[in-house]
Amino acid sequence: MKMQTSKFVLPEKWFRTFSLALAAACLGFSDSPAEISKFTPDGFAIPQPGRHFIFPRDYGSHPEFAIEWWYITGHLIAADQSQFGFQATFFRRALVPPGATNDSSSVFGNDQIYLAHMALVNKITGKFIFQERLNRDGWDADASTNTLDVRNGNWLLRLAAPKIGVPEVLELQASVGADVAFALNLIPKKPLVIFGTNGVSRKAADPSASSHYLTFSRLSATGALAFGETNLTVTGEAWMDHEFSSSQLGAGQVGWDWLSLQLFDGCELMAYRMRRSNGATDPFSTVAWIDPAGQVRQIGPDKFRWTVLKHWYSRKTGANYPAQVRLDAVNPATGRTESFIVQPFVVDQELVGKIGGVGYWEGACRVLDENKKEIGRAYMELTGYGESMNGKF
Secondary structure, eight states: OOOOOOSOOOOHHHHHHHHHHHHHOOOSOOOOGGGSOSBOTTSOBOOOTTOOOOTTGGGSOOTTSSEEEEEEEEEEEETTOOEEEEEEEEEEEESSOTTOOOSOOOSSOOSEEEEEEEEEEETTTOOEEEEEEEEEBTTTEEEOSSSSEEEETTEEEEEOOOBTTBOOOEEEEEEETTTEEEEEEEEESSOOEEESBTTBEEOSSSTTSEEEEEEEEEEEEEEEEEETTEEEEEEEEEEEEEEEEEEOOOTTEEEEEEEEEEETTSOEEEEEEEEETTSOBOTTOEEEEEOTTOOEEEEOGGGEEEEEEEEEEOTTTOOEEEEEEEEEEEOTTTOOEEEEEEEESSSOOEEOOSSSSOOEEEEEEEEEOTTOOEEEEEEEEEESSSSOOTTTO
């Protein structure tokens, strides 16, 4: 079937910026399409350089790939000055490759399973809560292949119907436990960014360990947050990642350290440090700088340094996580090294995955400069500290 391009498009200036960003995104290595297999041995798609993305279709699900997630983190403030961080992640995992079916007589779908995590932290009181869900296709979860429309129970993330003169609006509805719920409208303040080289974000020497990595690095957030009988109007900013792949880790890798920094000067940074079993930084690690206009430039591990300043030991899982880190990275626009200290608002923001079997640390942080001045907000994700993530992603 021929794919039809949607009439719903981003503003023209955003496409110009997007084109510059895609052309500038380079990690210092190159692969021609002939060097990369199109499918894994079990039949799942491998990200290919030069993919032509079509929106809103590519906001949606890609079942030909084994793994996919839609991930939103953000910082909110209420009129009473209470402050919160939130995480909303929708995962899709294919159990069988396209064209195959599970050997089951169940009337419900067995080809896809959907895991979702919701978390909220009160930056003032220090209370952190989270919830996870696991549902299978056809039971109580779904993801559209035509647009952004992902659901797990009553949790949902979708692209609102377009209106003339109104920019894109993403709608997020979620809850954490029985007493906390939030509904947010998220509007991109910058154009979409595609990380990597020629549309592919490599994670390891094995070309199959890669993803298509799409990001809105700064969204305005408005909406409501309810605690039992208390209803708050909140505003803030958020970050959204959408990745689809069939493998995220290569041989010798155990996990990753990931950062999204939103600086007060209008710039953002994304860092992922692929971590090897001996603790070393894998060569396929990167830091991406996004300037106020939305142009992205990426640097490799020879131009940034990740230093752990403090640790936090989890009594729940026995994992010893970095609790405060320093990122020193060369700004490709100036050639100068800049330093960022990332400090969690609350040290215990660990998500213990009892259903999905994946435990990790995911938390709201402040960003400080060398003089300890606060210069931004961040979210940090730390995986593979309790057990290796290899084989899970």
